[in-house]
Amino acid sequence: MSVKEFNLPDLGEGLTEGEILKWLVNVGDVIELNQPIVEVETAKAAVEIPAKWAGKVVEIHHPEGTVVEVGSPIIAIDTDPSGSSASASAPAPASAQADPDAGLIGGPAPGGRTAVLVGYGPRTTEAKRRPRVSSAPAAPAEKVPAPTAPVAVEKPAAPVNGGASVLAKPPVRKLARDLGVDLTTIAGTGPQGSITRSDIEAARSTPAAPARVVAGSLEREQRIPVKGVRKLTAANMVASAFTAPHVTEFLTVDMTRSMKALDRLRAQRDWRDVRISPLLMVAKAVLLAVQRHPMVNSTWDEAAQEIVVKNYVNLGIAAATERGLIVPNIADAQALSLRELADAMTDLVAVAKSGKTPPAAMTGGTFTITNVGVFGIDTGTPILPPGEAAILAFGAVREQPWAYKGKVKLRQVTTLGLSFDHRIIDGELGSRFLADVGAFLSDPEAALLAWG
Amino acid sequence: MTKGATAPRRSGGSRGSGGTPPEPDYVQLLTPDGERVSHPDYSVDFSDEELRGLYRDLVTVRKLDAEATALQRQGELGIWASLLGQEAAQVGSGRALRSQDMAFPTYREHGVLYCRGIDPIMPLSLFRGVDQGGWDPVANKFNLYTIVIGAQTLHATGYAMGIAKDGKVGTDDGEAVIAYFGDGATSQGDVNEAFIWSSVFHAPVVFFCQNNQYAISEPLERQTRIPLFQRAAGFGFPGVRVDGNDVLACYAVTRAALDNARLGQGPTLIEAYTYRMGAHTTSDDPTRYRVSSEVEAWQAKDPIARVRALLTREQIASDDFFDAVDADAKAEAVRLRERVLNMPDPDPSQIFENVYVEGSPLVDAERKQFEAYAASFEGGAH
Numbered sequence: 001m002s003v004k005e006f007n008l009p010d011l012g013e014g015l016t017e018g019e020i021l022k023w024l025v026n027v028g029d030v031i032e033l034n035q036p037i038v039e040v041e042t043a044k045a046a047v048e049i050p051a052k053w054a055g056k057v058v059e060i061h062h063p064e065g066t067v068v069e070v071g072s073p074i075i076a077i078d079t080d081p082s083g084s085s086a087s088a089s090a091p092a093p094a095s096a097q098a099d100p101d102a103g104l105i106g107g108p109a110p111g112g113r114t115a116v117l118v119g120y121g122p123r124t125t126e127a128k129r130r131p132r133v134s135s136a137p138a139a140p141a142e143k144v145p146a147p148t149a150p151v152a153v154e155k156p157a158a159p160v161n162g163g164a165s166v167l168a169k170p171p172v173r174k175l176a177r178d179l180g181v182d183l184t185t186i187a188g189t190g191p192q193g194s195i196t197r198s199d200i201e202a203a204r205s206t207p208a209a210p211a212r213v214v215a216g217s218l219e220r221e222q223r224i225p226v227k228g229v230r231k232l233t234a235a236n237m238v239a240s241a242f243t244a245p246h247v248t249e250f251l252t253v254d255m256t257r258s259m260k261a262l263d264r265l266r267a268q269r270d271w272r273d274v275r276i277s278p279l280l281m282v283a284k285a286v287l288l289a290v291q292r293h294p295m296v297n298s299t300w301d302e303a304a305q306e307i308v309v310k311n312y313v314n315l316g317i318a319a320a321t322e323r324g325l326i327v328p329n330i331a332d333a334q335a336l337s338l339r340e341l342a343d344a345m346t347d348l349v350a351v352a353k354s355g356k357t358p359p360a361a362m363t364g365g366t367f368t369i370t371n372v373g374v375f376g377i378d379t380g381t382p383i384l385p386p387g388e389a390a391i392l393a394f395g396a397v398r399e400q401p402w403a404y405k406g407k408v409k410l411r412q413v414t415t416l417g418l419s420f421d422h423r424i425i426d427g428e429l430g431s432r433f434l435a436d437v438g439a440f441l442s443d444p445e446a447a448l449l450a451w452g
Numbered sequence: 453m454t455k456g457a458t459a460p461r462r463s464g465g466s467r468g469s470g471g472t473p474p475e476p477d478y479v480q481l482l483t484p485d486g487e488r489v490s491h492p493d494y495s496v497d498f499s500d501e502e503l504r505g506l507y508r509d510l511v512t513v514r515k516l517d518a519e520a521t522a523l524q525r526q527g528e529l530g531i532w533a534s535l536l537g538q539e540a541a542q543v544g545s546g547r548a549l550r551s552q553d554m555a556f557p558t559y560r561e562h563g564v565l566y567c568r569g570i571d572p573i574m575p576l577s578l579f580r581g582v583d584q585g586g587w588d589p590v591a592n593k594f595n596l597y598t599i600v601i602g603a604q605t606l607h608a609t610g611y612a613m614g615i616a617k618d619g620k621v622g623t624d625d626g627e628a629v630i631a632y633f634g635d636g637a638t639s640q641g642d643v644n645e646a647f648i649w650s651s652v653f654h655a656p657v658v659f660f661c662q663n664n665q666y667a668i669s670e671p672l673e674r675q676t677r678i679p680l681f682q683r684a685a686g687f688g689f690p691g692v693r694v695d696g697n698d699v700l701a702c703y704a705v706t707r708a709a710l711d712n713a714r715l716g717q718g719p720t721l722i723e724a725y726t727y728r729m730g731a732h733t734t735s736d737d738p739t740r741y742r743v744s745s746e747v748e749a750w751q752a753k754d755p756i757a758r759v760r761a762l763l764t765r766e767q768i769a770s771d772d773f774f775d776a777v778d779a780d781a782k783a784e785a786v787r788l789r790e791r792v793l794n795m796p797d798p799d800p801s802q803i804f805e806n807v808y809v810e811g812s813p814l815v816d817a818e819r820k821q822f823e824a825y826a827a828s829f830e831g832g833a834h
Binding site: 006007009010011012013033034044045046047048049050052356358359 | 519522524525526527528530531669731734735736737739740741786
């Protein structure tokens with residue numbers, strides 16, 4: 001037996017962690033040099049890692065879905081499974097390396113240094129600095145056992161500082177990490193609100209902090225690591241909710257005429273193959289209403305103390321995908337014809353569902369529509385995407401009894417919910433904007449004629 | 453590799469400009485199915501031995517490249533820019549160089565480097581971070597890898613103007629220069645300046661653009677509205693597009709352009725139309741910006757498969773030969789791996805070397821200070 005630990009390398013440039021997507025080998029498998037063993041996704045790419053040594057898989061340290069710090073071991077490989085070599089420091093088989101330890105991860109390099117190419121970056125498991133000459137005898141390098149369970153998610157306490165970056169000195173951060181305390185959930189008492197050692201200890205002693213849950217059977221709770229799209233969504237929502245004062249208004253409108261207009265469109269020859277939905281009418285309504293109230297399509301620039309009013313609309317459409325919520329946007333939507341808008345929306349949704357939305361399409365949005373109606377929901381109080389001043393929730397369109405020409409009729413009714421940033425948009429402007437959107441939806445032809 | 457190619461002058465494409473015109477034909481001498489085809493202007497006349505040699509080059513270069521990618525994934529290299537898919541462009545052009553010719557690479561020209569006879573470990577020490585790519589450019593006739601996009605085209609142009617002034621151009625055994633770059637680099641000011649200078653001063657330089665269709669994630673249509681080789685016409689020198697996955701055509705076209713340059717007929721732009729089958733570098737994820745059907749379409753144009761088909765069809769090589777080449781390449785890759793893993797960490801004070809040709813009091817003082825600091829730790833100087 002000659003077991004080697006393979007540590008997660010930095011697969012990009014300066015990455016600190018990666019998620020185990022899929023193991024391609026099992027414990028007990030005999031593997032070859034450079035045989036793909038695992039798929040790992042980092043902030044930059046999903047890649048396959050080839051085996052560094054031939055041998056037999058002894059242990060897989062992290063299940064799929066775990067986020068692992070760069071430099072920590074992920075798999076143990078016995079490079080001498082037949083035990084043919086008597087010595088524990090037997091060379092790897094297949095003439096792979098003459099001295100497999102030298103210069104390798106964690107192995108001594110000439111001069112007694114630790115090779116750091118793998119696992120450079122924020123590594124907490126070993127002291128990196130050598131003692132100075134004539135200093136007191138050094139304490140043995142601190143060893144923290146590598147985690148064998150998924151890195152537990154910190155307790156889901158509400159961030160108290162709005163999720164912005166926290167102030168804390170590096171040793172305090174390390175203490176928090178070691179104790180499993182989430183810095184964003186602590187109110188600092190140090191200078192400029194920074195978090196101190198005692199804050200961490202106080203947070204630690206509060207009984208609210210649950211112990212780590214080790215994966216096992218019969219769990220009463222499930223812990224899901226916060227990562228990827230979920231992590232980003234959370235950060236954005238917290239940042240938005242705690243910086244922009246939100247106001248939400250509702251308007252229930254009779255969309256029957258819009259629905260009929262859509263039917264007439266569908267009947268037209270050159271619209272025959274186009275997928276169109278009520279969302280198209282809402283998008284058009286928003287674009288027209290933005291033209292009439294440009295201030296709704298703006299950004300609060302805190303640094304410059306300016307309001308940036310945009311003469312273009314990058315229309316975001318919130319989409320639920322397998323990977324979570326993403327908000328791709330249609331650039332310069334104000335310049336598109338209705339047909340172009342319909343095509344762009346179809347494309348955008350198809351691309352989003354296939355998970356191929358390029359990052360560029362998710363930045364620079366100026367106004368967003370979230371279509372909660374597809375889930376049968378009436379309306380909501382959406383949170384603004386960061387940097388946008390307003391967002392419209394479009395609820396389900398239902399047949400409902402409605403007062404129509406003096407009688408109660410069954411009409412196609414929906415409820416709109418508009419959230420806006422009250423720093424920029426007053427109640428009056430928000431109301432006028434929402435009323436315009438509603439006016440178009442309840443009578444598109446009249447609105448077009450009146451505003452044309 | 454001494455057989456020459458005929459060397460006609462060839463003007464740029466004749467298609468109209470504006471919009472996106474139909475893709476013009478390129479020079480091809482070997483189809484994706486491994487069939488030899490003739491071209492009115494270009495031909496090669498290789499012996500069987502030379503054809504087998506080209507095949508061996510292609511396979512070896514691909515294998516070593518794959519090993520380097522694996523080493524990066526295993527944490528042994530900081531980064532690696534794979535040449536996968538571009539073997540023919542690099543081997544064809546690299547073998548077309550004569551010993552006196554000078555090459556200016558990007559950071560992806562591992563295949564050209566191999567053909568220059570340079571130890572393939574050289575770039576790995578650079579990307580492992582144990583040196584700064586310190587091979588001798590003059591002795592190897594191969595400049596250091598240039599990371600800055602397109603900068604080497606200016607270096608090449610300056611070098612070419614220099615050898616012209618030295619009187620080393622104008623004869624059959626004159627010198628020529630080749631500058632490598634990619635499609636993305638054609639949008640750089642440096643490359644356009646190099647085109648202008650080389651044209652105006654009639655510099656003996658061949659601009660070898662490996663158009664692999666993507667500048668990291670940016671597709672070709674964001675670089676140009678016309679085929680890239682047609683740009684040469686605007687600068688006043690000939691441009692030609694070649695099937696970049698056809699090693700014979702790449703050889704013929706490059707050899708002809710180099711010979712024109714060495715005879716004093718000025719620069720040529722070669723656009724080797726190819727495809728990067730892998731990621732831009734190991735930090736990149738190409739599945740985010742291109743579709744698999746496109747990759748599969750290019751897979752069918754593989755540069756190695758077509759040479760193998762040719763060798764098989766014309767009974768120039770047998771399965772034994774192919775197996776031997778694979779085994780040799782694998783052994784060479786394993787040797788490379790061993791050597792990379794055994795690279796010693798550099799002495800930190802090496803950073804003070806090669807700063808000035810004749811040294812500098814300031815650098816000397818800094819070195820002294822640093823060495824004293826390093827000595828203050830237990831365990832010696834490093």
